Amino acid sequence: MNENRKLKRRWRTSGGAPLKRPMRKWSWLFMGPVLIAFVIGFVWPFIQGIYLSFCKFTLIKDAKLIGFGNYLKAFKDASFGHSFWYTALFAVVSLILINVLAFMVAYFLTQGIKGSNLFRTVFFMPNLIGGIVLGYIWSMIFDGILSRYGTSILLESKYGFWGLIILMCWQQIGYMMIIYIAGLQAVPEDMIEAAKIDGATKWQTLWHVTIPNVMPSITICTFLSLTNGFKLFDQNLALTGGQPFIIQPDGSTIKTTEMLALNIYNTFYTSSSASKGVAQAKAVIFFILVAGLGLAQLAFTRKKEVQQ
């Protein structure tokens, strides 16, 4: 241990010279490829995206600065407002259902039941199937049930909503379960043993010992399912694609099961070509929303770490 520390100090006082100096000579090779790709694939499109949200354009070449006009239009757009509230409701409902069910499954699976591994394998499986494929599998299943009652998932928005909830539960429970299992396995055995000796019931042990100990996992999963809910696109597109539509008195259409990401996509690619600036403004608002959730998660987990 002491030896180790000495070496480390020597390394630091020498500035890591035996390695650092020659490494810098090769910086173009180590950093170059990622930097070039990162600029092409993220940095430049991001900066351009911010700039274009203040412009009127159909192609990038003809962009003209117009100030905050796009943002005003985005906030006035009834379909955008509708998709925001629809997404928020969806995210909260799916968050609660997924986390409660995933925690229950994980709790059961850590009780030493025979066949736990098999169950775990099955519950996780839907995660490997892509969103588009999932959407079509479930649209066939829901229509198979609903057609007996002479209706379809595309005809009523409440079917679309709960259909998507069921789909997301099916897909995400297995994922969250994995994180919860890791958390539950890290709960110190002797704490549970001590609670048992003190005469605590199973429920008391779960509530006062287990749950406080898996709080980090709960935080991660909560934010993960919240951001997943907000960013959902493929499943939404494939299951209902926003149907059914309602035509407003002023001639505009509200797609009742359209979520934020799909609304932005539709504003970009299926509305009139003049609305691209508005779509980019919506995308910036969407980014601020999602990034805000991410930062809140970071702040929240940091705080928890300090407390421990």
Next chain:
Amino acid sequence: MKNSLAAERRRKAVMSIVLTIVCIIYVLPVLTVVINSFKYNTYVKTDTFALPLGEMWAGFKNFIKGMTFGNYPFWQSAFYSLIITVFSTALILLFTSMAAWYIARVDSKFCRAVYYLCVFSMVVPFQMVMFTLSKTADKLQLNTPWTIPIIYLGFGAGLAIFMFVGFVKSIPLEIEEAAAIDGCGPLRTFFSVVFPMLKPTLISVGILEIMWVWNDYLLPYLVLDRTKYMTIPIHIQYLKGSYGTVDLGATMALILLSIIPVIIFYLLCQKHIIKGVAAGAVKG
């Protein structure tokens, strides 16, 4: 004492039964796909949950029909999906691990700036950059399956670099220092000393990238030249989305074909996949 043991056993039995029922419900959707891929189209909607018996039985006709369905051969979509996934994952693993090692060890102001930019990119949703990214890709001629991995390297670098930097920082410096003192240049130090040590993270990141790229729909849809190239998700969306009357039987056959390799891959590397997912859970 005996009583509580019996109660414990009963509790476990109840849990087992509940889990078994849930397990069966979990497999049902996939089974539904299997039975419907062998049914004639007209019966998929009316008798979704019936076994494909008697006049419903279509044999392998759906699979044969699906292969050339939509004027685009399915095997070609599958081939492009495979190419894009393999090349993107290889590119990401190689270059981000190199960059992460440099960032963690040189640790200059520039390195830190790049690192924070990468962390930042993890919280940016794709919709924010999709329009400008697809235009940039078009302009730079990156719209083929052979060049789209560069886009994936750029957009996917954040998570990979974040995970690699975290791991490199936990490796003791002494090993690399010893290699350097023994006369190893940075390249050899990296490839014969550091890279092998990164193996657990390489597997985790690799699994996450494979799952992401293979199932990704919107990025390749917007970037690729769709008249020439499709991937499996694009192909399936195209069949359902742009056809007036959809042949559900054939679509289910294709869905089954696209799920089978995924499930085989899952059963083979289950342990790594679950570990990788748990490691990548930090992703926001």
